[in-house]
Structure formats: C-alpha cells, structure tokens
Amino acid sequence: EPEVTQTPSHQVTQMGQEVILRCVPISNHLYFYWYRQILGQKVEFLVSFYNNEISEKSEIFDDQFSVERPDGSNFTLKIRSTKLEDSAMYFCASSEISGNTIYFGEGSWLTVV
Amino acid sequence: GDSVTQMEGPVTLSEEAFLTINCTYTATGYPSLFWYVQYPGEGLQLLLKATKADDKGSNKGFEATYRKETTSFHLEKGSVQVSDSAVYFCALGRYGSSNTGKLIFGQGTTLQVKP
Numbered sequence: 113e114p115e116v117t118q119t120p121s122h123q124v125t126q127m128g129q130e131v132i133l134r135c136v137p138i139s140n141h142l143y144f145y146w147y148r149q150i151l152g153q154k155v156e157f158l159v160s161f162y163n164n165e166i167s168e169k170s171e172i173f174d175d176q177f178s179v180e181r182p183d184g185s186n187f188t189l190k191i192r193s194t195k196l197e198d199s200a201m202y203f204c205a206s207s208e209i210s211g212n213t214i215y216f217g218e219g220s221w222l223t224v225v
Numbered sequence: 226g227d228s229v230t231q232m233e234g235p236v237t238l239s240e241e242a243f244l245t246i247n248c249t250y251t252a253t254g255y256p257s258l259f260w261y262v263q264y265p266g267e268g269l270q271l272l273l274k275a276t277k278a279d280d281k282g283s284n285k286g287f288e289a290t291y292r293k294e295t296t297s298f299h300l301e302k303g304s305v306q307v308s309d310s311a312v313y314f315c316a317l318g319r320y321g322s323s324n325t326g327k328l329i330f331g332q333g334t335t336l337q338v339k340p
Contacts, residue, residue, distance in 0.1 A: 145326070145327065153332075154333060155328075156330070157329070160326055167326075168327055203269060209326075214326065216268050217268055
C-alpha cells in the first residue's frame with residue numbers, strides 16, 4: 113500500500129536553530145498537509161497546500177513556519193527559529209482530493225532544547 | 226466553528242469485552258467523519274470513515290454510524306483484543322473544491338485492553 117514517508121523520525125535541535133522536516137507524499141496525491149501533536153494533546157492542523165500554494169493555515173502557523181514543494185515529490189516544513197514550545201510530533205499527510213481520505217506519515221519527533 | 230468532542234480516557238477493558246468510545250461533533254452542513262488510530266510509537270492510521278448521514282463505516286471489527294440527529298459518530302467493537310490497545314481519534318473533515326480538506330480532531334481516547 114502506498115504510504116507517506118517522513119524524515120527524520122526524530123530530531124533534537126537547540127532553541128533558535130532552523131529545522132526542516134521532510135515528507136514524500138503519496139505519488140498521485142494533490143493535497144498536502146502538516147499537523148502537529150504536542151505530547152499528550154490533540155492533533156492540530158497547521159497548514160494545507162495545493163497547487164503550489166497554501167490553501168489554509170491555522171493561527172499556529174505564524175511567520176516562523178513555511179512550507180515548500182521544492183520538486184515533484186518532496187514537501188517540506190521549515191521552522192525558522194525554533195522555540196521550546198515547538199517540541200512536538202509533526203505529521204505530514206496527503207490526500208487525492210480535498211477532504212478525501214487523508215493519509216498520514218509516521219511523524220517526525222522534534223525536541224527543542 | 227467545527228469541533229469534535231470525545232469521551233475522556235483512559236478506557237481499560239478486559240479482552241473480549243465490548244467497546245464504545247463516544248464522539249460528538251459540532252458543525253454546519255454535512256461534514257465527513259473519521260476514526261483514526263495511533264498505536265504506541267506509530268503515526269495515525271485511518272480506521273474507518275463515513276461521508277453522509279446514516280452511513281456506517283467499518284474495518285477490523287470496528288464500526289461507527291454517522292448520526293446526524295444526535296451529531297454523533299461513536300466507535301464500537303464487539304470483542305476487543307490486547308492488540309487493539311492504542312489511542313483512538315475521532316475527526317471531522319469536509320470534501321469539495323471549496324474546502325481545504327483539513328481535519329478537526331478530538332482529544333483522543335486511550336484504550337488499554339488487558340488479557
């Protein structure tokens with residue numbers, strides 16, 4: 113079964129450093145998403161991306177965050193200057209059409225120290 | 226705005242017991258409803274879904290029926306196994322080109338099944 117793959121699985125970074133989380137969505141999917149889950153809390157939507165632009169973003173997704181699809185297969189989330197409160201599991205996801213079944217990757221644990 | 230509320234956990238059951246995890250939602254119109262499962266140390270996996278009122282989603286012995294009149298999508302399984310121990314998330318999403326496809330999640334319910 114096709115799957116969404118994410119790298120790295122775990123990253124530890126110092127506060128203030130830039131982090132890039134990478135994702136390879138399912139190949140025929142057109143909609144891409146990032147979600148995050150702070151330990152013990154609910155999964156929160158960050159951003160959706162379609163046709164090379166952001167289609168919706170949450171209030172969490174401030175100027176410190178950006179997304180990019182640099183080539184035909186990768187989808188990245190960049191955090192410009194990490195804060196302690198950015199420590200979370202970040203999930204990449206994709207879907208074939210808007211709102212259709214959304215498939216999630218296994219997540220990237222980000223620990224900011 | 227849209228929201229999803231799940232019953233508080235953890236839920237602890239013995240093997241072969243009947244499971245119900247309650248989920249209610251607040252939304253205008255006709256959203257789609259989903260249950261995702263997160264096994265320890267893993268990502269989110271779609272368990273089942275329903276896209277319109279009275280639809281029943283089912284998978285791996287789990288079922289949930291989309292009840293518009295009670296705005297609910299409760300998850301049930303007739304006989305749980307130890308391997309069902311996981312966190313279960315109810316979620317709401319919308320189809321269509323005018324929607325961005327994001328999901329709204331409930332807070333998750335931890336299920337622990339003891340042998």
